Amino acid sequence: MDRIAQELKIHQLANHKNVIQYKGHFFDTEGNLCIKLEKMTKTLETRIGEEAKTGEHFPEWKLWFYFIQLVRGVYYLNMANIIHMDIKADNILINDKTKELKLSDFGTSKKFEEGDPSICLPGTGLATPLTASPEMLSGKGFGRRNDTWALGCILY
């Protein structure tokens, strides 16, 4: 399955309050696939930048408030045999009004069938270097643990 089809399939399958909600899709006049998603306010990356500008840092309660939502979203995906593979602050969306956090961007994600041997195939992972696990960077393969590693990077 090509990457775009995989991305669309994962959006259609995922149904959890901490994962961005799929609203439908269409093809534009040039034949490009457009995926409609629920509207969020900003990325976690932007949110962290705003706090940094004011010279204030995330108070600990707020950090856990967001992080717990992120872990719930990642846990849901991983239990559904979906590995995100590019979890980073820029792919995490926030709704300023409801204070919800949702995981987004399945452009490099993969859905596995139970027992799929390719879950550990070496050299098949793609990710942002800052949050990629050592195994992924050294081409040893990837699995659910790569998403867990990225969670640690974000918390840090």
Ligand SMILES: Nc1ncnc2c1ncn2[C@@H]1O[C@H](COP(=O)(O)OP(=O)(O)O)[C@@H](O)[C@H]1O
């Ligand atoms: N549902 C959404 N609501 C608000 N902004 C979004 C939403 N989805 C994506 N964005 C914005 O678009 C950017 C790029 O989207 P993303 O899905 O990460 O695609 P890619 O990183 O592959 O270009 C995000 O970093 C975010 O700023």
Ligand SMILES: [Mg+2]
């Ligand atoms: Mg992205």
